[in-house]
Amino acid sequence: MEIRVGNLEFQYGSGSGFRLLIPEFQLSEGSQTAILGPSGSGKSTLLNLIAGILVPNAGTIHAGDRAIHELPATDRRRFRLRNVGYLFQDFALLDYLDARENVLLPYRLYGEGHPTREDRQRAVELMESVGIGHLQRRPVTRLSRGEQQRVALCRSLVTEPGLLLADEPTGNLDPVAKQDAIMLLREGARKRGATLLVVTHDHNLVHDFDKVHDMDEMSAGAGR
């Protein structure tokens, strides 16, 4: 899925000191891009704008041929559910679901008819492919951080989204586990032809990405 951002302007509420300005930004279909920047630089805000969680004050965001910035809230949610895989810094797994049900969560939000037998099969295969096939029925609270990260990765990939957004996806993993996690993430996106956008402050994780942007250079930064 190709992403095009033009003359993007966003500010939280009125009187907030934070202001994000991005004149131009593009992700080609199937590309793997990383954005580096310190905390508070607006990396997560940009992800939320692309996902349609936030609405820009001005400018355009296109995902394929969809103008995300023009979609009503209901359509933005539907777009997100069907086309975007989201990987959170804290993995954001639901305690009350076991590992497999966490992976299947997006289908539970789809509406009736899901998860289908195929959906379940896909979830199992995904889990096996990242080495947690034997942990399907285990409560996520009893998984290690690395295992939780893999469950979160499977959840973001299970619907085979065209766009994969990852916000500091390695969380508090140790350095070796971080490299493994990024590798799995990139591998998963590549296999499915998904466009991958990772935001992180960790320079060590982004060597092999197609493109690496610096948030400060991307943003016009005026007023920030």
Add this chain to the structure above:
Amino acid sequence: MMNLLFLAWRQVVWNWWKSLLLVLALSLLIFAPVASHQLLLVAGREWQARAETTPLLIGARGSRTDLVLHALYFTRQPDSLVRMGDVDAINESGHGLAVPVYIRHTAGGFPVIGTTLDYLNKRGLKIAAGNQLTMLGDCILGHEAARRLGVGPGDRLVSDPENVFDIAGSEPLRMNVAGVLAPTGTPEDRAVLVDIRTAWIISGIGHGHDDLETTDDPDAVLSREDRQITASGALRTYQEITPENIHTFHFHGEPEDMPVTAVLVFPRDERGRTILRGRYQSERQPLQAIVPTHAMEELLDQVLRHKRLLDGFVALLSVAMAALLVVVILLSLRLRQREFQVLETLGCARRRMLLLPVIEWLIHLCLALTISGVLLLLMNRVAPWLIRFLVQ
């Protein structure tokens, strides 16, 4: 909806201890007012049904409710008594049948009902095992009393002493269990029925002892003057009535002065009923005639008045509890803010997101309704017993 139900159910199960507390709190909130209402309905029905078995009741003037509870549920004896002569007077008037009851003692913890065979006929009590009362000192046990005491026909049952420290008082009587009644679901199930004269003997009004004229125990007689023989404390009195000693049992006092605690009256007809009621209307009369159904209605009215007060408290408590539940809900929603954020980020529709906690609460409510329903069913089954237990 099934997916939301699944997520909600998993959430409820995961937080099982919190869910359990909430469900129990909700169950109590539902159960308490409904149960008290139900209990009162059952009590009303039970009391009225019991009261209808006795058309008219005569007893010493005083609390109408106490008299009815005493005669129908065998509660404590009234302060003043009726004389046996009053019972005879009613029977001789021809206006109805008077059945005396003398309820003062207990045996094995169950009330001893001293009465006549008419009592068993009028109450429709059937012997399930053994025989009727045939001899002084016989007793018939209610079904429950026999079961609890583990006794049956041919066994012996000793009356309870009134006061263990009352050395000079009447001594317990060892009774012969003649029979056991079939279960009736009435207070008679938990009673010991005896002939009224047996009850008087338990009270010490009558007794049996060695013949003073023929006794060979020199210590038994204090003095002999002409035909007057004075017995000493060493005289052997009998604690059990047997065919061998029954002829020695006798009562001190005139038969018409023998005490009765209440008189159940079964008027011959409406006229007899009116005449009998009129006879005891005067405030100067030491006795009163009451219609048990009316007295029960009064009792029920009193209970209803108290219940209304109780309902007020329950309503206040319910409001306080509901407020607490709202606080719990709000706090729980606040604690789950991150979870809702994640669902929103994944693309969950706002309507579905709002429905999720609502369904969770509906699950709690359904469970609470089920539990309170089961409790109410159980309570309805034991309600008659519970009412009798509370009254007795």
